[in-house]
Every structure is written in C-alpha cells, then in structure tokens.
Amino acid sequence: MPFMKGREPIRRTLKYLNAGKLVLKDKVRIFSVNYNTYGAHHAGARDFVFWNIPQIQFKNPEVQVLTLKNMTPSPFVRCYFDDGRDMLIDLDSRNRNDIIDHLVKVVGKTREQLDAEERLKESKDNPANFGYGCGRHCICEIPGQVPCPGTVPLPDHMRGKILFAPK
Structure with a gap:
C-alpha cells in the first residue's frame, strides 16, 4: 500500500x-x-506539528493550517479569527500533550458543543426518509408514487412477470 510508506x-x-x-x-x-x-x-x-497537525487538518477542513519553520526565536501558535482579530499562544518548552490540552481549552469547541453537533448530524428529519421511526411508513404514502402492490394490484404493463414472460 503506497500510503503506508514514509516516516510514521x-x-x-x-x-x-x-x-x-x-x-x-x-x-x-x-x-x-x-x-x-x-x-x-x-x-x-x-x-x-509532526503528530497532531494532521489530526487538526482532518478535523477542521475549513481552517487553513500553516506551519512556519525557522523564522522565530520562540515557538508559538497564532489563530486568526473571522472578525480580523488574532490570538497568540506561547509554546515555549511545552511538550505536545500540554500544547494540545491548552489549545483544546483556549480555541477548541467544548464537549457539549461537539455532542450537540453530533446529535444534529444524526437527526432523521429528512422528508425523503421512510420506514420505521420516520414520518412515513412506506414510499407509497408520498403523492405521485405507485401505490403498494399489497393494497392495489399493479397494472399488467408494469409487472415484469407479464412483460418478460415467454409467449
């Protein structure tokens, strides 16, 4: 597999x-x-950067992630917000676990926000859904659809066993 090559x-x-x-x-x-x-x-x-930036990019596809090397005497993270402000976070002499924990507290979404978004994503309020647990039991309840064959028999020109039967 080509994606399993390289460092880590x-x-x-x-x-x-x-x-x-x-x-x-x-x-x-x-x-x-x-x-x-x-x-x-x-x-x-x-x-x-080595271990956590790929995860941040994956979890936040709408955010531009930059890594700037060998341009500063001390390490830091700068977050730019949509209203023009920016936030500077110092990373000097911290290990990667401390960095990620601090970033989750400062610029990350809370667990409650993530749970609420997950519930909204899983909600089944789409009117196209039908079956058990949905607003409609069968697709025949939607206007313009063919009625259930158990209730109203299909016309002969719609039945495959009559159309494709050997003559």
Whole structure:
C-alpha cells in the first residue's frame, strides 16, 4: 500500500486522524504554528506539528493550517479569527500533550458543543426518509408514487412477470 510508506505512516490512517482531540471553534479561520527545527525548547512544538497537525487538518477542513519553520526565536501558535482579530499562544518548552490540552481549552469547541453537533448530524428529519421511526411508513404514502402492490394490484404493463414472460 503506497500510503503506508514514509516516516510514521500511522499518521495517515483514518483511525488515527479521527482520534484527534482538537476541533477548532467556528470563528477560527487560520491556524499557524511557528517553530524551529533545532533547539531544546522547540522540541514540543516539533512533536506537536509532526503528530497532531494532521489530526487538526482532518478535523477542521475549513481552517487553513500553516506551519512556519525557522523564522522565530520562540515557538508559538497564532489563530486568526473571522472578525480580523488574532490570538497568540506561547509554546515555549511545552511538550505536545500540554500544547494540545491548552489549545483544546483556549480555541477548541467544548464537549457539549461537539455532542450537540453530533446529535444534529444524526437527526432523521429528512422528508425523503421512510420506514420505521420516520414520518412515513412506506414510499407509497408520498403523492405521485405507485401505490403498494399489497393494497392495489399493479397494472399488467408494469409487472415484469407479464412483460418478460415467454409467449
């Protein structure tokens, strides 16, 4: 499998990407991480970028994620919001777990928000649904559809056993 090549291919599996904890708030538009590829106080930021940025990109497809390397003396995250404001979060000398926990608290959605969104996504209020637990039991209840053959027999020109019967 070609996607299982490279450094730590587990990062590209669907199970790993879905396990991400950080779902950014709706008002976050750009998420940028500045760090260096050298230095002990940048180690947590490097690990965060390596392990957690793919999860953040997967969980937040509408957010632009930037990583800027070797441009700053100290690592930080900057979040740009849709109203023009931005937030600066310091990552200096933190490990990746502390970074992700802090980001979940500061710019992440709460567990209640995520649960409410999940319930809304699973709701079955679509009028096209029919069957048990829906508004309509059968498709024959929709105007313009063919009635149930158990109630009204189909005309002969619609029955396959008559149309395709050997003559």
